[in-house]
Amino acid sequence: MQIISKGLTFTYNREADFHRQALQGVDLTINEGDFFGIVGETGSGKSTFIQHLNGLIKVQGGSLWVGDFNLAPTDKQGKKQYKKMLKQLRHKVGMVFQYPEYQLFAETVFEDVAFGVKNFFPTLSDEEIEKRVAKAIDLVGLDYNKVKNKSPFELSGGQKRRAAIAGILVSEPEVLVLDEPVAGLDPVGKKRLMSLLHTLHDTGIVKTIVIVSHDMDEISENVNRVALFCGGRAVKVCTPKELFSQKDESSSRLGLPVTAYVSEKLNEVGVELSSDFKTENFIKDLVKKYKETV
């Protein structure tokens, strides 16, 4: 499913004196198959935008298509139809909020993950539900038989987050949107979670992944395209390499990944590196460059 946003605007508390325009016309296309990054300062509109993607926020102005779903409510469409559309949409677009483990609520991991299936597919048999839950828990790298009857609160931080993600994967979404997926995890937990997302993406279990992140190293390491949000607009949509090579105010406030920073400094003394800013490629490129000079 391709996501196409054109001139998307949104104002909080539109009717009130203290209204605030969070989106000022977002033009952005996310292709099916993208591992897409969204970056920008706090208050730049990132969260408001992603909440549109599964209809948590209703389109106020402009247009937004997610696959065949037109998210801007039309006059012809009744409330009932719109609601029906939202339900179908939410099963295709999974949303993982910041610190999703805070939303675990059931007594067992099984019940928590099963909530999603029961909600979307109320007619499924118990057997089928169990099959799907087991599959989702297995996908996030947890041992189904070990964790199914545990309280979610007995799991470690990284495991809790995985369980929360399993609760989204269980409805088999095509698009997975994650807001700061690795925030608050230790370095090893971060690595594991990112590699889980890559596995889901590479195997086609989830076709498109969208992550919001403040960590530029994370962005340069993981995404193929990135949008920079600033003042309620997507001011740049490009590859991470392009984003971190251009020098201007909106991107320099973000900070640079280590690789891009070092490349920039080397460039100033006449050494040009051609690699993207992924750490392993950057190292290879530097080694090659060095061998050429000696």
Place this chain on the structure above:
Amino acid sequence: MKAIEIKNVTFNYENSKIPVIKDLSLSVDKGEFLCILGENGSGKSTLSRLINGLLLPSQGDVLVFGLNTRDKAKTYEIRKSVGMVFQNPDNQMIATIVEDDIAFGPENLGVPSDEIGKRIDFALKSVNMERYKKVAGQKLSGGQKQRIAIAGALAVMPEILILDESTAMLDPLGREEVLSVIKDLNKSGMTVILITHYMDEALLADKVAVLSSGELKLLGTPTEVLSNPQIKNYGLDYPRPYYIAQKLKENGLPINANVFTKEDLAEELCKLFQKG
């Protein structure tokens, strides 16, 4: 003088046989900056709560400026001398207006109102937020909210400041704001304990402690600890610049690979290529 002495402390929560902290000993000098690293669930937050007496050890003792946290008569004094700032900028605000929020601590302690006014000004100045005295807390950015949380702790005039993953939810600018405030406070004599998952933040400290399964596994200067391959066993990882430098050296680049910041890595590489 020792600000904190943790002596053979073991702690388990009620109804649980598994200790969260195991026979841990550690001391912090007055004015020292200690960073605590460790994987999720390693006991870092529990340790911080043992220091200000929110939790009491199951075995062993915790002394804060010589006062034992077990001594109920001293609880008040200990809590006053240990300020805590937590992770989430959105649930540490009590009042709607910044100055009222900062006044909450000293008001609770019965500080006279003209003195409270002075403390608010001092606290806001310490975190570079003087201009926001009358502003509604909800209008602030994450970094600003965390600085107000620090100001709230400072208004009680603590001698020790504990920050429990206080930068985890901030964007890079917000993180920088908060870290620079912490550095300045430490320079002016505040004892600081910073709990974090960011390896680069550990570089700011005098001393780094690594916790795993409730035990103190490593203790040393930031560069000693961050270059120790054992950290990988404890859920941690090398800072990225150090990792890159090590890889380059392994591949035959004659550089000083003992670098921990992107600035130092860039400098080493520029030197190398300019020579050639």
